[in-house]
Amino acid sequence: MCATTVTNEPCYEKKRALLIFGSPHADGPTARLLAALETALPPGTIVDRFDCFAQPVLPCNDCRACRRLDRCVRPDLDGFYLLLERADFLVFATPVYNLSFPAPLKAVIDRMQRYWSARFIRGVRPPIAKKKQAVLLTAAGTDGPEGGELLERQLRPVLTILNASLAAAVHYTGADSGREMAPSLERAASAGRMLYAPQNP
Numbered sequence: 255m256c257a258t259t260v261t262n263e264p265c266y267e268k269k270r271a272l273l274i275f276g277s278p279h280a281d282g283p284t285a286r287l288l289a290a291l292e293t294a295l296p297p298g299t300i301v302d303r304f305d306c307f308a309q310p311v312l313p314c315n316d317c318r319a320c321r322r323l324d325r326c327v328r329p330d331l332d333g334f335y336l337l338l339e340r341a342d343f344l345v346f347a348t349p350v351y352n353l354s355f356p357a358p359l360k361a362v363i364d365r366m367q368r369y370w371s372a373r374f375i376r377g378v379r380p381p382i383a384k385k386k387q388a389v390l391l392t393a394a395g396t397d398g399p400e401g402g403e404l405l406e407r408q409l410r411p412v413l414t415i416l417n418a419s420l421a422a423a424v425h426y427t428g429a430d431s432g433r434e435m436a437p438s439l440e441r442a443a444s445a446g447r448m449l450y451a452p453q454n455p
């Protein structure tokens with residue numbers, strides 16, 4: 255039970271959101287989508303952020319150490335893994351680069367391999383104890399939907415090893431011709447609000 259129960263106000267236990275930002279631009283369409291979602295999170299949400307372009311991310315080199323160890327032997331993402339494991343919500347915000355993720359975010363995603371090894375080599379079920387809801391926000395230069403859809407397709411199997419399910423995806427297209435962003439920003443905000451809906455406790 256939480257303290258607001260007696261006032262009949264909505265009761266939100268403190269939740270942690272990890273925002274994984276995959277754009278090099280602090281004020282581009284990807285950043286705007288993420289800001290719209292973040293603003294819609296209720297006050298009190300603990301927000302952590304990992305900016306993939308802010309530091310070099312080593313790629314997974316398939317050394318296979320995580321097949322016997324419960325960690326990655328490359329130390330650069332140690333802090334990130336802690337944030338990831340304790341998060342209730344994961345938000346991936348990314349531009350589409352060549353129908354895929356920008357290289358630094360792709361490196362972060364490949365580094366989830368340690369959880370794949372935990373699950374499928376060492377038989378740990380689930381490899382991350384805390385269940386999560388995930389949101390994918392994409393920004394594509396062209397008009398077609400295929401860029402965002404391909405990213406969604408790539409992300410879904412990774413989410414399963416993170417004990418996460420995709421609660422919402424927002425694909426903004428036409429960025430390079432300046433398409434109106436308002437509808438996509440509203441969808442991103444709805445995704446932020448939906449993470450707290452009763453069916454997503």
Ligand SMILES: Cc1cc2nc3c(=O)[nH]c(=O)nc-3n(C[C@H](O)[C@H](O)[C@H](O)COP(=O)(O)O)c2cc1C
Pocket residue numbers: 277278279281282283284285349350351352353354393394395396397401429430
């Ligand atoms: C290296 C590179 C590759 C790109 N590849 C694609 C692509 O495959 N499809 C597409 O729709 N847009 C592509 N774009 C355009 C970006 O997705 C688009 O400009 C996006 O709005 C950038 O968002 P941001 O400014 O928030 O990072 C590419 C841009 C770059 C720099």
